[in-house]
Amino acid sequence: MEKIYLDNAATTPVAREVLDAMMPYFSEKYGNASSIHSFGTEAKEALEDAREKIANKLNANPYEIVFTSGGTESNNLALKGAALSNRKKGNHIITTKIEHGSVLKPCKWLEKLGFDVSYLDVDEYGLVDPENFENSIRDETIMVSVIHGNNEIGTIQDIDEIGKIAREKEIYFHIDACQSFTKTGINVETQNLDMVTINSHKIYGPKGIGALYIREGVKVDPLIHGGGHERKLRAGTENIPGIVGFAKAAEITTPGDVEKMRELRDYLIKRIINEIPNSNLIGHPQKRLCNNANFTFKFIEGESMLMLLDQAGICVSTGSACSSHALKPSHVLLATGIPPEDAHGSLRLSPGKYNTLEEMDYTVVNLKKIVGRLRELSPFK
Amino acid sequence: MEKIYLDNAATTPVAREVLDAMMPYFSEKYGNASSIHSFGTEAKEALEDAREKIANKLNANPYEIVFTSGGTESNNLALKGAALSNRKKGNHIITTKIEHGSVLKPCKWLEKLGFDVSYLDVDEYGLVDPENFENSIRDETIMVSVIHGNNEIGTIQDIDEIGKIAREKEIYFHIDACQSFTKTGINVETQNLDMVTINSHKIYGPKGIGALYIREGVKVDPLIHGGGHERKLRAGTENIPGIVGFAKAAEITTPGDVEKMRELRDYLIKRIINEIPNSNLIGHPQKRLCNNANFTFKFIEGESMLMLLDQAGICVSTGSACSSHALKPSHVLLATGIPPEDAHGSLRLSPGKYNTLEEMDYTVVNLKKIVGRLRELSPFK
Amino acid sequence: MYSEKVIDHFTNPRNAGELKNPDGVGLAGNPVCGDVMKITIKVRKENCKDFIDDVKFKTMGCAAAIATSSMVTELAKGKTINDAMKITRIDISDALCGLPQVKMHCSNLAADALNEAIYDYMSKRNLTIPDDLESRHKKTIKETEGTGHKHDDADAPVDECG
């Protein structure tokens, strides 16, 4: 039996079409996009073509897309870049308690520099209350940064509402859309978005490449200085094969892929909740990423489930993929009010477009056995 | 006739062996190195294996290698990271007048934050005088950053001497070795190096990946915050195919490659200097990168040479590959004392391991014609 | 990340379960921290010495927690209670060919749970409790009842990947 990869929220395989699109740019069209000879021109054209494709997906202007090395760098650029560039306006930033580390850590760093950060609460489903957001706005507020689709619990925020308020109050609105990009619509115009973080390796594109949409006029200090690449916002020789692959990955996504993931997800959720006692779905029942199914199983711990599943050829993660390297239960699960003892028993199953229903069956059967076996071992019941 | 690529200092094609090594990591072994299931473990092993290979090339400890998105990011991390982390020690940094933009711009940024930067002069060959360096050291000096092999004029600095002084005076020694890595020996122990910037796309590896060697104990603030990747010094999902390719590229370099490039370089230099009147070699005649031949041709301008060569299928650059996007002559050429009117007439020919002697012949023949034709057009003689 | 020995003990735990009418019961860990171990022992007297005749464990926890529980029962079985109470976290992790740094606390828990079982046995029999057993007992109780013991490495790097 082939292995079953159910960790597509952590990373995805590169799609065949994507790899095909990248291939010519490694050893044939290998020019530096800043060179002015024919190799350079060829690279530059590929770069600008990719920029346009990515922009199209967000209803943005190509000029507003800045390529980076990934989601983490884009989040750092958005948070630190906008904060440092708009210090004159104020020192207050608003974000949530369920952000990815690549937003939370830059916030902590900014706090050390004298910025004041408000971390918004979420409800039991992981939703931010827009009213609560509105009440937290001050005269000194520069920006609000919200994770669009949560990587752990899958909850999708109501960014339309938040965007309206942010625009009205004239504060920048940044979303971390690493999980949601291509999985749910993002429109920088209708949703009043000022900055959007996206990356490639979550959407069947290559690792090591991402982008930040920065609305024209939004002031951002660069993080990486050097040559004048990416309209001086991000220096460094452009990773053309990566950029081409990223754009191709974005281009080939179809509503059918999303529909398929949703089906697999719903099938998993239904069977697991019905067939495994003391299992609970985490996150919002409807407003959730098409590829996220996250549960807690009482009386047992996530890593041991994960490892026994791995032995059965099934790859999943616990909450945040690797939270088991840490000892603390995930800050996201805790923010939803799940007690720590239950949070330890969480498991995230993240189907992708290459998974099949048969694989889901095999997974449920094995998961049932494994949960039973670990509960046998557990002092609780 | 195939095109002749003589711009290997700007970037190189990915070597076949390198691409072969990378291929499995796109769509088969695509795990996230932080995941703890089998896909993750496989990725992690590839990551650590690559780290060891890169470390070997520098006589470093694998633990001391931090992967980044390229040379520009590594230089930013070294300069800003060490400066911000060692502010208590002082606010003085020493560098040279011939650095790459990815060192100079971070220095300018640090100056705005209150750091004081000394830019060392170079002689007509582009060499820093170690004594001059020693005299510029103050009590507040944190670090010295020197470009090992210069990207424009090819001059290789005497880092042994500089390293001895830096170690004795207890200041950090960083080199930007993007051009020199694998082309001339680098040994962090015998040369007293504390930080070394290297990248992949100059050595027949993929774009978008680089590394910074950071000696154990050297204090550096991270530039990109998030998950605890790369011993908390550089967050972001690791670009495994890129890292594997980078390591493979470093691994397969041979003294034979260097010898071959040197031969091509010397052949070019000899014929051009002998056969084209009013041409001058820039940079040091002996202490120079094996792949750098840089000339000025009097009475004419570099971009027009470059474009006519491009029409003949020969790809070269003027000074810094794209300085023709700017109007100012290269700061490096000016630092060597070349008058601006001559600096405008510079041309860099950078042979690589895939070039042939026949290509050099074709290049010289065409260059001769083109220089002649442009001088015909020139009001000077 | 784990040694083969750890994987083996995790996948095929030795002495899993709970003894009926045990002579001693020990608990360590705290559900809030994600690891709880329960150890039950049967003690046999021979030549004026107390031997651990049988020992079983029940554990909720990660792979390392289960493997260290399994290992501590193997190490303890057949030993005198005097020798058994000397089993340290290092003994357990060594017997498992090492544990990742962040998982070292699991071997501590396993040693604690065994100690607690011995403590329970000794106090029921009114045996004189050695000073360090007493002090370890107090520490364990506190951690078990509190909202959780402090991890040595609460600030250990968190690799997030998704």
Place this chain on the structure above:
Amino acid sequence: MYSEKVIDHFTNPRNAGELKNPDGVGLAGNPVCGDVMKITIKVRKENCKDFIDDVKFKTMGCAAAIATSSMVTELAKGKTINDAMKITRIDISDALCGLPQVKMHCSNLAADALNEAIYDYMSKRNLTIPDDLESRHKKTIKETEGTGHKHDDADAPVDECG
């Protein structure tokens, strides 16, 4: 980066060279900046008007400098000097289907060099020099003799790639 028209004029420049015994000679640019243009003209009188009968250029400079020189000679040839002195940088760049932003100064130089040639012709003949030709002449002289004119975009992005 360049239009086909620019490439064409750069690769096959029209009216390259220097006229013998010219009626006017104009210089613009400065070697320090990398661009120098020299324009020579022959003037023919017809119906009391001064026509540019022939015009040639010599240029040291980038592709855009050469192409704009070539284009300005094409535009000027056959025009009255009155019309020729009205040729602007925009006319030249338009005739070339546009120039990259950072190269716009080249079309300025070409217009300047032509103006200088006309100025030279007019002053030699003691013709009354229009005010704006005079003021442009002063500006051009200053730039040509100085250490270099200021580029509009001295701070334009520098893409470095090697």
